[in-house]
């Protein structure tokens with residue numbers, strides 16, 4: 533009788549540990565799959581960092597910290613921030629691995645690159 537009770541308790545404990553380890557594993561998987569968000573500052577008529585390497589699916593936030601308006605515009609048109617006044621930002625998601633060159637429409641000598649791996 534006692535043995536029966538004990539084995540029942542043991543089964544419950546085993547089930548608990550199985551469930552909790554499963555939950556832990558899935559939580560880690562979700563964490564890893566979560567896309568990262570990076571920031572490119574537009575400051576002093578430059579994109580910083582000028583070259584940024586990210587993973588496919590990651591987001592990049594372009595934020596203008598100059599008093600002059602700027603844009604982050606892909607040279608081939610694949611993304612476009614639109615005009616960003618001081619303090620404004622635009623978030624772009626990069627789904628496909630490739631190299632994306634961009635510049636500022638108002639100041640074409642300002643250029644940068646996003647490398648998506």
Ligand SMILES: [Cu+2]
Pocket residue numbers: 601602603636637638639642
């Ligand atoms: Cu500009």
